[in-house]
Amino acid sequence: MTFIAPVKFAIDLLAVLLLALGIKGLSKVRSAREANRLAAIAMILAAFGVLLNSQGTIGISINSWIWIICGTLIGGLLGAITAKRVPMTAMPEVVALFNGCGGMSSLLVALGVALFPSADGSDGVVGELIRNFSIVVSLFVGAITFSGSIVAMAKLQGWLSTPSWTQSKARHFFNILCAVIALIGGIYLSIDGQNGLFLIVVASFLLGIGVTLPIGGADMPVVISLLNSYSGVAAAAAGFVVGSQLLIVAGAMVGAAGLILTQVMCDGMNRSLVSVLFGGALGASSVASGGGGGEYTNITSCSPEECALTLEAAERVVIVPGYGLAVAQAQHTLREVTRVLENADIEVTYAIHPVAGRMPGHMNVLLAEADVPYEQLKEMDVINPEFPGTDVVLVLGANDVVNPQAKNDQTSPLYGMPVLDVQEARTVFVVKRGMSAGYSGIKNDLFDLQNTSMVFGDAKKVLGDLLLELKELGVGSKG
Amino acid sequence: MSFFSEALWVLLLGSLLGLELIGKVPPTLHTPLMSGANAISGITMLAALTLIIKSGENLPLLIIGSISLGFALFNVIGGFLVTDRMLAMFSRKKTRK
Numbered sequence: 001m002t003f004i005a006p007v008k009f010a011i012d013l014l015a016v017l018l019l020a021l022g023i024k025g026l027s028k029v030r031s032a033r034e035a036n037r038l039a040a041i042a043m044i045l046a047a048f049g050v051l052l053n054s055q056g057t058i059g060i061s062i063n064s065w066i067w068i069i070c071g072t073l074i075g076g077l078l079g080a081i082t083a084k085r086v087p088m089t090a091m092p093e094v095v096a097l098f099n100g101c102g103g104m105s106s107l108l109v110a111l112g113v114a115l116f117p118s119a120d121g122s123d124g125v126v127g128e129l130i131r132n133f134s135i136v137v138s139l140f141v142g143a144i145t146f147s148g149s150i151v152a153m154a155k156l157q158g159w160l161s162t163p164s165w166t167q168s169k170a171r172h173f174f175n176i177l178c179a180v181i182a183l184i185g186g187i188y189l190s191i192d193g194q195n196g197l198f199l200i201v202v203a204s205f206l207l208g209i210g211v212t213l214p215i216g217g218a219d220m221p222v223v224i225s226l227l228n229s230y231s232g233v234a235a236a237a238a239g240f241v242v243g244s245q246l247l248i249v250a251g252a253m254v255g256a257a258g259l260i261l262t263q264v265m266c267d268g269m270n271r272s273l274v275s276v277l278f279g280g281a282l283g284a285s286s287v288a289s290g291g292g293g294g295e296y297t298n299i300t301s302c303s304p305e306e307c308a309l310t311l312e313a314a315e316r317v318v319i320v321p322g323y324g325l326a327v328a329q330a331q332h333t334l335r336e337v338t339r340v341l342e343n344a345d346i347e348v349t350y351a352i353h354p355v356a357g358r359m360p361g362h363m364n365v366l367l368a369e370a371d372v373p374y375e376q377l378k379e380m381d382v383i384n385p386e387f388p389g390t391d392v393v394l395v396l397g398a399n400d401v402v403n404p405q406a407k408n409d410q411t412s413p414l415y416g417m418p419v420l421d422v423q424e425a426r427t428v429f430v431v432k433r434g435m436s437a438g439y440s441g442i443k444n445d446l447f448d449l450q451n452t453s454m455v456f457g458d459a460k461k462v463l464g465d466l467l468l469e470l471k472e473l474g475v476g477s478k479g
Numbered sequence: 480m481s482f483f484s485e486a487l488w489v490l491l492l493g494s495l496l497g498l499e500l501i502g503k504v505p506p507t508l509h510t511p512l513m514s515g516a517n518a519i520s521g522i523t524m525l526a527a528l529t530l531i532i533k534s535g536e537n538l539p540l541l542i543i544g545s546i547s548l549g550f551a552l553f554n555v556i557g558g559f560l561v562t563d564r565m566l567a568m569f570s571r572k573k574t575r576k
Contacts (some may be wrong), residue, residue, distance in 0.1 A: 074551030079557030102554040108547035236524040249493035256497025360509035368568035
């Protein structure tokens with residue numbers, strides 16, 4: 001059986017290569033789908049490598065096979081069903097859920113090895129202290145990833161709100177306490193390999209909850225991305241525990257790539273990672289400092305009927321979809337409205353802000369699902385010069401990304417954030433549920449402008465009414 | 480200690496590779512990329528597999544390993560499928576053009 005080790009080695013190398021190519025390819029539109037498949041193939045290869053190697057060296061008992069098949073079938077089936085069933089609007093929650101489960105898996109491996117040291121995969125090659133330390137890291141990061149991801153999912157689903165105590169200083173105290181307890185547990189465990197095990201697990205769980213709970217819905221994608229990076233770190237730590245270099249390299253890759261992605265997302269939202277994690281809700285501080293505050297003085301509201309009349313007379317219409325549209329799941333109704341407009345020879349384009357939707361890039365996915373042609377989606381830099389020549393802009397559930405303060409008001413907390421210059425257009429309709437502020441909690445100067453009218457209501461309902469009005473006017477029904 | 484020092488090199492180089500792989504990502508792909516990378520982090524299934532194989536007749540360990548494997552595969556299979564579903568929408572739009 002001497003040939004097995006080199007074969008396994010070759011398989012591992014190939015798997016790492018494919019994984020790297022996969023991550024690389026996923027960052028380009030043209031190659032993304034193939035890249036995703038490459039990565040999936042790499043995973044199958046890697047699993048095959050482990051099975052082959054074990055079969056050749058220590059053998060796999062029937063008993064082990066049964067448990068392997070059970071775990072594979074149940075986990076795999078549930079995963080496949082979830083992936084097929086979930087609506088596209090719920091994507092952020094699902095990614096969080098999957099991610100939490102990955103963290104849980106690393107945690108359980110470390111737990112198993114800690115409880116039954118005989119199962120140590122490296123057969124004494126790794127020193128005891130290092131092995132224990134790897135277990136500590138794996139437990140700690142795995143637990144934070146799991147509880148953090150589950151809280152993130154629950155908050156995005158609306159199952160959990162933000163308790164008021166989490167906005168006070170008390171949460172820092174709570175989190176520091178948890179971290180210290182986890183650290184003490186970790187030191188204990190590193191030294192003797194048994195004590196402190198559950199101390200660290202429980203404290204890390206609580207820490208994950210304590211850090212994630214205060215964070216607002218719109219910042220959640222950044223947190224999920226960060227937790228995604230953590231689950232890579234947890235996998236790498238599990239690699240140290242069971243002595244698998246493939247696991248270490250793959251985990252490290254995901255961890256590092258996830259960190260970069262988190263940074264890219266933060267840049268798009270003009271937020272720093274530190275302020276997302278420790279700043280709490282942006283609104284509280286900005287109101288206190290007085291920047292960007294003030295009352296609305298000149299709000300014009302109008303009905304869907306007036307909106308339809310204006311749209312009928314327009315030649316160029318730009319749609320600005322935002323978070324509210326995604327939450328109301330109104331993308332299909334929107335598509336019907338734009339179809340009617342297109343039939344009436346009105347030019348319709350979509351202005352996509354980099355962080356539109358519930359997660360960066362999410363809006364593109366949602367509109368693609370509703371059959372909006374890819375070429376009608378325009379990125380911010382492309383569409384901004386076109387606003388002066390636009391008749392009507394329809395802002396659907398977006399707020400901060402169309403706030404002119406970001407360009408005009410140096411005292412505004414939003415100042416410097418890239419925004420869509422919708423106020424340059426002739427008429428702007430803002431569809432919004434009420435006068436509440438966006439997630440930044442800042443007054444939107446756009447709403448006060450002469451050429452802006454508010455249409456109050458849920459995005460889906462307003463679009464439905466708009467559709468009826470347009471049809472009544474006979475727009476788009478040629479002949 | 481040789482495994483450990485080798486493993487540290489692997490960790491270092493793997494991290495550097497990860498940092499280099501994603502330079503500029505178009506915003507369109509943030510969501511799929513996150514979901515895809517997330518699926519890959521389910522590679523911890525290899526650790527779960529190893530655990531089950533090494534546990535022999537130790538029933539509690541077999542159970543822990545099996546649950547761990549289930550969680551990991553939920554992440555991997557779900558992650559890849561959902562990423563594919565998202566990306567399929569983009570490619571469909573482009574081929575029709």
